[in-house]
Amino acid sequence: MAALVEVRGLQKTYKRKDGTEVQAVKGIDLDIHKGEIFSLLGPNGAGKTTTISMISGLIAPTAGEAKIGGHSITREPMEAKKLLGVVPQEIALYPTLTARQNLDFFGRMYGMGGRELNTAIDEVLDFIDLRDRQKDRIDTFSGGMKRRVNIGVGLLHKPQLIYMDEPTVGVDPQSRRRILDTVLRMRSDYGMTVLYTTHLMEESQELSNRVGIIDHGTIIALGTQGELTQQVGEEDRLIFSVGEQPVSDEIMNRIRAVEGVTRAEYLQESLEATENDAAGGVAEKRSTGTVVAVRPGQTFDGTIMVYARRGRKALPQIIGLVNEHAIEIRSVEVREPDLEAVFLHLTGRALRD
Amino acid sequence: MIRKIWTIASKDIIASYTDRNLILIMLITPLAISSIIALAFSGIGGGGGIEDITVALVNLDAGDDEGQFNGGQIFVDALIRPADASQEEIDANPLFTLTDTTLLTDPDEARAGVEDGTYTAAVIIPEDFSESIDYSATDTTFEPVEIEVYGDSGRAIRASIVRSVIASIANQITTGQIAIAATVETQGAGLFTGSAQPDFSLAYADGLSAVGVEQQSPEGDSQPLALLVIFGSAQAAFFALFTANGGAANVLEERRNGTLQRLLISPTPRWAVLLAKLIAVLAIVVLQLVLLFLAFNLVNGLLEGEFRSIWGTDWLAIAALVLATALAVSGVGMIPAAVAKTSEQAQLMGGIIALLMGTVGGAFFQLPDGAITNLVGAISVVRWGSEGFTTLAEGSGSVLPHITVLVAIGAILFALSLVLFNRRQDI
Numbered sequence: 001m002a003a004l005v006e007v008r009g010l011q012k013t014y015k016r017k018d019g020t021e022v023q024a025v026k027g028i029d030l031d032i033h034k035g036e037i038f039s040l041l042g043p044n045g046a047g048k049t050t051t052i053s054m055i056s057g058l059i060a061p062t063a064g065e066a067k068i069g070g071h072s073i074t075r076e077p078m079e080a081k082k083l084l085g086v087v088p089q090e091i092a093l094y095p096t097l098t099a100r101q102n103l104d105f106f107g108r109m110y111g112m113g114g115r116e117l118n119t120a121i122d123e124v125l126d127f128i129d130l131r132d133r134q135k136d137r138i139d140t141f142s143g144g145m146k147r148r149v150n151i152g153v154g155l156l157h158k159p160q161l162i163y164m165d166e167p168t169v170g171v172d173p174q175s176r177r178r179i180l181d182t183v184l185r186m187r188s189d190y191g192m193t194v195l196y197t198t199h200l201m202e203e204s205q206e207l208s209n210r211v212g213i214i215d216h217g218t219i220i221a222l223g224t225q226g227e228l229t230q231q232v233g234e235e236d237r238l239i240f241s242v243g244e245q246p247v248s249d250e251i252m253n254r255i256r257a258v259e260g261v262t263r264a265e266y267l268q269e270s271l272e273a274t275e276n277d278a279a280g281g282v283a284e285k286r287s288t289g290t291v292v293a294v295r296p297g298q299t300f301d302g303t304i305m306v307y308a309r310r311g312r313k314a315l316p317q318i319i320g321l322v323n324e325h326a327i328e329i330r331s332v333e334v335r336e337p338d339l340e341a342v343f344l345h346l347t348g349r350a351l352r353d
Numbered sequence: 354m355i356r357k358i359w360t361i362a363s364k365d366i367i368a369s370y371t372d373r374n375l376i377l378i379m380l381i382t383p384l385a386i387s388s389i390i391a392l393a394f395s396g397i398g399g400g401g402g403i404e405d406i407t408v409a410l411v412n413l414d415a416g417d418d419e420g421q422f423n424g425g426q427i428f429v430d431a432l433i434r435p436a437d438a439s440q441e442e443i444d445a446n447p448l449f450t451l452t453d454t455t456l457l458t459d460p461d462e463a464r465a466g467v468e469d470g471t472y473t474a475a476v477i478i479p480e481d482f483s484e485s486i487d488y489s490a491t492d493t494t495f496e497p498v499e500i501e502v503y504g505d506s507g508r509a510i511r512a513s514i515v516r517s518v519i520a521s522i523a524n525q526i527t528t529g530q531i532a533i534a535a536t537v538e539t540q541g542a543g544l545f546t547g548s549a550q551p552d553f554s555l556a557y558a559d560g561l562s563a564v565g566v567e568q569q570s571p572e573g574d575s576q577p578l579a580l581l582v583i584f585g586s587a588q589a590a591f592f593a594l595f596t597a598n599g600g601a602a603n604v605l606e607e608r609r610n611g612t613l614q615r616l617l618i619s620p621t622p623r624w625a626v627l628l629a630k631l632i633a634v635l636a637i638v639v640l641q642l643v644l645l646f647l648a649f650n651l652v653n654g655l656l657e658g659e660f661r662s663i664w665g666t667d668w669l670a671i672a673a674l675v676l677a678t679a680l681a682v683s684g685v686g687m688i689p690a691a692v693a694k695t696s697e698q699a700q701l702m703g704g705i706i707a708l709l710m711g712t713v714g715g716a717f718f719q720l721p722d723g724a725i726t727n728l729v730g731a732i733s734v735v736r737w738g739s740e741g742f743t744t745l746a747e748g749s750g751s752v753l754p755h756i757t758v759l760v761a762i763g764a765i766l767f768a769l770s771l772v773l774f775n776r777r778q779d780i
Contacts, residue, residue, distance in 0.1 A: 057617075057618065058614055058617060077620075078620045078622070081619060081620040086618045088611050088615065090611045091611070092610065092612050092614065092615045093612065094364070094368070094612060096368060096371070096372070097364075105360065105364055106615065106619070108356070108360045109357060109360070109361075109620075109621050111620065113356070
């Protein structure tokens with residue numbers, strides 16, 4: 001497949017006030033293919049925004065090059081930028097202008113005008129479902145509606161590549177769903193290539209054809225979701241929540257003996273403790289892997305974590321074992337290998353850390 | 354590219370003139386301040402302006418050693434209406450109508466008259482006045498000498514006018530080499546002291562006798578110099594500084610809101626975005642000055658009972674001076690925004706600069722002439738603008754020097770702002 005975006009050896013180094021240098025992006029190589037949704041996944045501060053800012057020409061790279069549609073963003077910026085639409089993370093609109101006026105203004109910045117611009121605005125207003133509010137000022141809109149206009153501005157000139165910088169940060173679930181559907185429609189309705197940055201694994205999994213995982217300014221994994229999860233093997237994770245009931249070593253050993261199980265751990269998560277609490281017992285938060293202190297006598301939430309090949313097949317047997325010991329299972333969750341596990345596997349940290 | 358620049362600039366212009374708060378600062382406030390000052394001097398509804406300011410004049414001057422020169426007598430001749438003066442003679446000297454001066458011999462009586470409200474001000478010429486300023490083959494030095502102006506702070510503006518008149522006569526006599534220490538004291542609390550007093554001598558700079566109050570219009574009609582000319586133009590330039598500064602700070606505001614980044618990501622060169630922003634500032638200021646000057650004319654017409662252009666009818670010079678003033682204040686207003694990190698910081702810096710330029714430029718009161726004030730005033734765009742418009746109104750000379758200086762200041766600072774903005778890594 002032809003590459004719409006080609007990034008080679010892209011670097012960005014900033015100078016701190018004390019004269020020392022910090023390398024925010026450390027030589028990235030990347031191709032984004034025409035018509036795909038590509039997610040750049042990484043924790044906050046990993047270098048996503050800096051990378052994208054260089055690709056979109058907002059900041060100059062210290063070294064390396066990025067091309068959009070074959071046009072270098074540093075040597076042919078005007079040609080490259082014509083092919084790019086941007087949806088920034090924050091609402092970047094003029095609050096005292098109406099939705100239509102905002103679209104009109106930014107459309108003109110892309111050289112549009114006259115009937116072509118009016119038609120494009122109408123089309124975008126329909127696409128973001130805000131035609132009936134087009135004459136209202138942006139500062140009268142809800143947060144979700146502003147997000148939709150923010151996206152609409154990026155779409156207006158029908159760019160070949162649209163870059164969306166964590167567009168669901170701070171939005172309610174309903175608006176988030178709407179935004180994700182919009183992203184999928186950009187590809188299906190307009191055939192756009194989407195470059196999507198996020199720190200949310202679920203979004204990346206749902207939307208993307210391919211994913212680049214970035215950490216500390218370096219792409220540490222690149223490929224389809226299937227290709228990436230293969231890196232952590234084919235083990236499923238079976239998560240049994242058992243509350244405050246004690247789980248003996250005997251039960252754990254019997255679970256480890258079940259066919260297909262490669263590893264099993266009993267984890268306790270404090271319901272009250274924080275990471276700053278004084279010493280006591282030790283628990284591990286299952287969602288993040290962070291070890292926290294638990295004070296003696298404090299309540300906790302126990303979890304049995306089992307890693308197993310073909311986990312669904314082992315599930316009935318493990319449930320039977322736990323029940324035999326009169327332990328009530330409050331919930332069971334089966335997780336197939338995901339990008340969260342890939343990141344954990346590659347960095348030893350959770351994405352949300 | 355021109356279309357894009359126009360799109361950005363027109364958006365900013367429309368946004369400014371649809372923002373109620375900005376309109377309040379840009380137009381309503383300077384108009385209100387200038388109109389209040391004009392009303393204070395016009396004798397609301399009377400149409401005749403200020404006249405018959407009661408003055409007690411005490412001439413203690415003993416004359417020079419040779420008995421040939423008595424400087425104090427010049428004040429007497431200029432201010433005391435001769436008993437047998439004809440109406441024509443009275444009309445010929447505007448000071449006879451501006452003041453109602455009584456000649457006294459006792460300084461204490463004169464001061465007491467001010468304190469009991471009989472007089473607005475007492476002017477006391479010292480005994481050694483002539484001797485101190487006498488210049489002859491044997492005496493080639495001037496000795497410092499003070500004329501005391503003892504004013505009623507309850508009528509501070511009128512007292513200040515007296516002080517200005519006396520200063521003007523003294524300057525005429527000694528070609529500016531006498532310092533006048535004006536002691537305008539309050540009855541209880543000191544309101545005005547020293548150089549902080551309003552000095553309206555500009556309004557009486559040239560003309561008849563020692564001090565004139567009238568100008569001749571091109572048609573030959575005698576027209577009083579409108580106070581809106583002096584304070585209006587200074588106030589307009591002063592508030593335009595705030596407008597320009599606020600407009601330039603808008604670039605930083607847009608950076609914070611993300612709209613600037615959105616513009617820079619579009620296929621529009623960085624220099625074009627910044628140039629459009631700066632052009633918008635200039636256009637907003639030009640429009641502000643034009644609207645203010647139209648409003649000043651309207652207010653003046655209402656006060657005088659007839660409508661005329663208070664800046665004269667040399668429309669080309671007026672237009673050139675408006676443009677030059679706008680360019681200069683825009684340049685000054687943009688510099689803080691070009692170097693500040695945040696919009697708030699830019700507006701704070703801009704406010705300080707505007708106050709400094711406004712103060713030395715006569716937006717609040719006229720500072721007395723002096724080496725320091727003249728030096729500081731020379732860098733004040735408010736002063737250059739204000740003096741330019743006053744010159745136009747008086748019809749007393751060419752405004753080409755004012756336009757030249759303003760354009761030079763504006764062009765340099767405008768270009769510097771563009772360079773500074775363009776070099777910033779954070780934009």
